[in-house]
Amino acid sequence: MSYVVPKESYNGKVLSLDFGKGDKAAVIGGENTLPFLSFEGDIPNRPVVAYEIQDCPPDDWPETVRNMYKDVSGDPVTWAKHCRNNLNAKAVALRLVSTHPDRDNRSAEDAAKTIKDVLAAIDIPLIILGSNHIEKDAAVLVAAAEAASGYNCIIGKAQEGNYKTIVAAALAHNHKLIAMSELDINLAKQLNILITQMGFDKERLITDPMCSALGYGLEYTYSVMERIRLAGLLQNDATMQPPILGDVGMYVWKIKEVSAPESDVPEWGSIEERGIAWEAVTATSMLVAGTNLLIMRHPKSIEIVEKTIAELF
Amino acid sequence: MIIIGEKISVIAKKVREAMNSRDPLPIQELAMAQWKAGAHFIDVNTGPAEEKGEELMTWMVQSIQEKVHAPLCLDTTNPQALEAGLKAHNNQWGSPLINSTSNDPERFIMLELAAKYNAQIIALTVGKGGLPADAEERCALAAEIMARAAEFGVPLENIFLDPLILQVCTTQDQALHSLKAIKMFQELNDPPMKTVVGLSNISNGVPKNMRGLIDRVYLTLLMYEGLTAAIMNPLDKELMDAMKTTDVFMGKTLYAHSYLEM
Numbered sequence: 001m002s003y004v005v006p007k008e009s010y011n012g013k014v015l016s017l018d019f020g021k022g023d024k025a026a027v028i029g030g031e032n033t034l035p036f037l038s039f040e041g042d043i044p045n046r047p048v049v050a051y052e053i054q055d056c057p058p059d060d061w062p063e064t065v066r067n068m069y070k071d072v073s074g075d076p077v078t079w080a081k082h083c084r085n086n087l088n089a090k091a092v093a094l095r096l097v098s099t100h101p102d103r104d105n106r107s108a109e110d111a112a113k114t115i116k117d118v119l120a121a122i123d124i125p126l127i128i129l130g131s132n133h134i135e136k137d138a139a140v141l142v143a144a145a146e147a148a149s150g151y152n153c154i155i156g157k158a159q160e161g162n163y164k165t166i167v168a169a170a171l172a173h174n175h176k177l178i179a180m181s182e183l184d185i186n187l188a189k190q191l192n193i194l195i196t197q198m199g200f201d202k203e204r205l206i207t208d209p210m211c212s213a214l215g216y217g218l219e220y221t222y223s224v225m226e227r228i229r230l231a232g233l234l235q236n237d238a239t240m241q242p243p244i245l246g247d248v249g250m251y252v253w254k255i256k257e258v259s260a261p262e263s264d265v266p267e268w269g270s271i272e273e274r275g276i277a278w279e280a281v282t283a284t285s286m287l288v289a290g291t292n293l294l295i296m297r298h299p300k301s302i303e304i305v306e307k308t309i310a311e312l313f
Numbered sequence: 314m315i316i317i318g319e320k321i322s323v324i325a326k327k328v329r330e331a332m333n334s335r336d337p338l339p340i341q342e343l344a345m346a347q348w349k350a351g352a353h354f355i356d357v358n359t360g361p362a363e364e365k366g367e368e369l370m371t372w373m374v375q376s377i378q379e380k381v382h383a384p385l386c387l388d389t390t391n392p393q394a395l396e397a398g399l400k401a402h403n404n405q406w407g408s409p410l411i412n413s414t415s416n417d418p419e420r421f422i423m424l425e426l427a428a429k430y431n432a433q434i435i436a437l438t439v440g441k442g443g444l445p446a447d448a449e450e451r452c453a454l455a456a457e458i459m460a461r462a463a464e465f466g467v468p469l470e471n472i473f474l475d476p477l478i479l480q481v482c483t484t485q486d487q488a489l490h491s492l493k494a495i496k497m498f499q500e501l502n503d504p505p506m507k508t509v510v511g512l513s514n515i516s517n518g519v520p521k522n523m524r525g526l527i528d529r530v531y532l533t534l535l536m537y538e539g540l541t542a543a544i545m546n547p548l549d550k551e552l553m554d555a556m557k558t559t560d561v562f563m564g565k566t567l568y569a570h571s572y573l574e575m
Binding site: 189 | 565566567568569570571574575
């Protein structure tokens with residue numbers, strides 16, 4: 001008797017979403033099975049990895065990853081072009097860190113200008129991220145959405161405290177939107193409901209259940225992502241079917257394991273390898289949990305993750 | 314849970330008048346309202362429909378499906394009318410549901426029609442004699458109907474077993490027997506048999522202001538026992554809210570503060 005692979009069938013389907021424009025536009029989602037189980041269903045689109053850049057020099061990034069961009073990171077346009085031309089990035093995620101009141105507190109107008117400059121310099125899709133300051137993001141992302149009008153960007157992150165203004169801006173300028181909640185699947189669902197009740201199509205949403213680094217709560221993120229997928233696929237819960245974002249880089253590159261010098265912890269081995277491995281392992285875990293879009297920093301870890309995706313597909 | 318909207322019934326004056334005058338609007342509106350409220354099937358109860366039954370059922374099916382893109386539950390004791398309804402039914406949105414067969418030989422024709430049109434069918438666990446006394450008797454009747462269905466070529470997954478809900482105000486002990494039957498029916502086959510009830514029977518005869526409460530609480534208990542479908546009023550918001558809340562408790566819906574709005 002020949003072996004028959006047991007197959008699960010699902011009622012629901014992850015929504016697919018495109019961002020960017022022209023032949024460089026990216027598409028994520030659309031699968032009707034769990035991650036990489038292509039023998040069980042259709043997985044029309046591969047997960048996409050976006051290179052994270054920011055609108056001011058990355059002084060707070062550990063040297064290992066900061067050095068990778070030392071010649072380009074003084075200017076977001078140069079940095080974006082470097083990712084596009086030299087690193088073969090499929091997408092770029094521009095984080096408007098300098099707008100944070102505790103950083104440079106730069107204005108929404110400044111941010112808008114940066115975005116226009118970056119968009120004019122690259123032909124790959126752009127993700128525009130605020131500084132994760134509830135009030136400031138509401139102002140900055142509204143200006144950003146307008147500056148990027150017509151570019152079909154992903155903007156974010158809309159959170160419980162500021163989603164109304166950001167949703168309205170994404171709606172007005174035809175962007176895709178990241179809805180973020182803090183590691184709570186019920187609040188993730190609630191935020192998606194509230195956003196769609198404003199008339200924003202669920203087909204334009206991306207869920208960010210909040211990321212975390214290996215060793216720093218990764219299992220919580222993993223479990224929330226997995227449960228979101230199961231609710232969307234098994235229970236056909238339409239509010240839980242948007243693609244999932246894993247904003248990996250910013251959570252990995254702030255922990256001691258990626259920055260403690262070899263002289264302090266010789267038993268941990270090469271600081272460079274450590275950081276790359278940490279980001280790659282965290283990102284790969286997110287992929288297995290159901291992430292459709294990753295934001296990462298180190299070119300080497302991105303290379304490893306892209307290779308993994310290619311091999312699993 | 315599968316909701317079968319019960320509002321289009323010959324018993325309702327407005328519906329009866331629209332049926333008699335072949336005025337599609339009130340019927341379409343009622344079908345649309347139930348569909349929008351979450352009904353998966355729309356029950357079409359034309360009663361015995363002895364005169365012009367076939368023509369009436371055909372007209373009902375076509376009028377409703379012209380507006381509402383959902384399968385219908387065809388509810389008549391007249392087999393010719395039922396067959397006309399099955400012929401007219403647009404299966405694009407799912408196969409129709411026949412309401413109903415039982416262990417009464419006069420109702421076996423419904424099984425024949427279910428096989429012929431590949432329809433789903435509700436099987437009332439009653440026979441030619443009196444009403445079933447308890448859950449065990451209901452199961453015995455269910456087993457007989459299942460055997461009969463096999464003879465006619467109706468797959469078991471197309472059958473919804475109905476324990477026959479009786480009114481609590483006169484036959485209080487039957488409420489518990491029916492609940493037990495819902496649980497036992499599922500054990501008659503693997504995969505489990507599907508089950509259905511005519512919910513509002515439970516509150517027949519009780520004062521009107523108490524009917525909603527009685528329906529809600531009983532539905533919750535039935536769902537806990539694994540009920541697959543209910544013929545009920547999807548326009549009763551409190552009933553729908555009780556159902557959604559039970560789905561949350563049963564882990565069938567992911568909780569969010571706005572779950573009642575979904």
